Amino acid sequence: MKIRYLFTAIACFAAVSFGYAQKTVIKPKPEILKLINDDLSFAGAQYKFLMKHVPADSLPETFRPDGTWQSCAAKSWTSGFYPGTLFYLCLDKKDTMLYNEGLRRLKIMESQKTINSHDIGFMMYCSFGNAMKLNADPSYKDILLTSAQSLSKRFNPKVGCTMSWGSKPGEFRVIIDNMMNLELLMWATKATGDSSYAKIAISHANTTMKNHFRPDYSSYHLVNYNSETGQVIRKQTVQGYADDSAWGRGQGWGLYGFTMMYRETKDPKYLKQAKGIANFILSSPNLPADKVPYWDFNTPGKPNAFRDASAGAIYASALIELAGYVDAVNAKRYVDAAETIIKTLSSSAFRSPYGGTGGFILKHSVGHLPKGVLIDVPLTYADYYFVEAMLRYKNLGK
Numbered sequence: 001m002k003i004r005y006l007f008t009a010i011a012c013f014a015a016v017s018f019g020y021a022q023k024t025v026i027k028p029k030p031e032i033l034k035l036i037n038d039d040l041s042f043a044g045a046q047y048k049f050l051m052k053h054v055p056a057d058s059l060p061e062t063f064r065p066d067g068t069w070q071s072c073a074a075k076s077w078t079s080g081f082y083p084g085t086l087f088y089l090c091l092d093k094k095d096t097m098l099y100n101e102g103l104r105r106l107k108i109m110e111s112q113k114t115i116n117s118h119d120i121g122f123m124m125y126c127s128f129g130n131a132m133k134l135n136a137d138p139s140y141k142d143i144l145l146t147s148a149q150s151l152s153k154r155f156n157p158k159v160g161c162t163m164s165w166g167s168k169p170g171e172f173r174v175i176i177d178n179m180m181n182l183e184l185l186m187w188a189t190k191a192t193g194d195s196s197y198a199k200i201a202i203s204h205a206n207t208t209m210k211n212h213f214r215p216d217y218s219s220y221h222l223v224n225y226n227s228e229t230g231q232v233i234r235k236q237t238v239q240g241y242a243d244d245s246a247w248g249r250g251q252g253w254g255l256y257g258f259t260m261m262y263r264e265t266k267d268p269k270y271l272k273q274a275k276g277i278a279n280f281i282l283s284s285p286n287l288p289a290d291k292v293p294y295w296d297f298n299t300p301g302k303p304n305a306f307r308d309a310s311a312g313a314i315y316a317s318a319l320i321e322l323a324g325y326v327d328a329v330n331a332k333r334y335v336d337a338a339e340t341i342i343k344t345l346s347s348s349a350f351r352s353p354y355g356g357t358g359g360f361i362l363k364h365s366v367g368h369l370p371k372g373v374l375i376d377v378p379l380t381y382a383d384y385y386f387v388e389a390m391l392r393y394k395n396l397g398k
Ligand code: GLY
Pocket: 077, 177, 239, 249, 367
């Protein structure tokens, strides 16, 4: 499709892309829309700065404190966020330079459609999936279907889940993050009519709901299963403070994942789960008043502990969607919280200055603190979910 025709269609596609039927219609506030439009203009300019510093054969990951850029290979779990953000920005406002940069990066990623990785949904659906919202190129559909087939191969019916991390013989490790990869599978069933993909996603969501969560709806990060019997061997929180703590981003993956599964299935148990997780997050005494969480709810050292902008951005995006499925009181609670997060992330405490932080939009995310990597740095997935949250907010009431 020629670019000039492409962009005339964007307004229609944008409504469809975020077009879940809202139960409660909440109107966006003019002052938040103004802030968001300023943030999105800034984000476009900032990514034009970033793109000058991304090596031709890779994807950006972060900007180091020593003033150098760090890239990632196409096989990294984070690879799809940069092109995905570029396409989101084009959904908001036509921009040929950002669009063409996104297309260049897709070329690097295409070969990943057969990768044996639990993260393939993040990688391919955030990139090719967003490209498809702008241009229904049949090759994108083929790439995404091959990706969904690749993910399906990691399903173990005894456990009822797709495998996350490589596991010792007889073991089968599943992380809460994997909820995010189910959207690719749900899409594959809609695209083909083959229910096998959705069956895997539903089984994975049901098993995760049963074993990853505590009575207060906080979640463990990792559940290790016996691969032959499906019995739980151990529950851990590898990227958080302690096994029984609530890792900040992990709570976001659960909130977003179950909200998405409710959108796709309309099964009320997923809505109950998403509402329970939202309530855990929003009523926690460990959530700062500005609602951008610490890297772990139970970290020592509060209030000076590291915050995680990426977790805040994921919460904001998920809460805006969830608000559309609930009664007016909860809807207001979720949208109010999302507005607070967007305001916090838009402030100079979290938003980079133009040309600052290497061209990333947000500062202050935490990748893997226990491992000592990517601590208090910009990260592509913080930018991605921040932009997504703002587009979802703009679409409120439509
Ligand atoms: N999926 C890895 C992370 O959230 O850090």
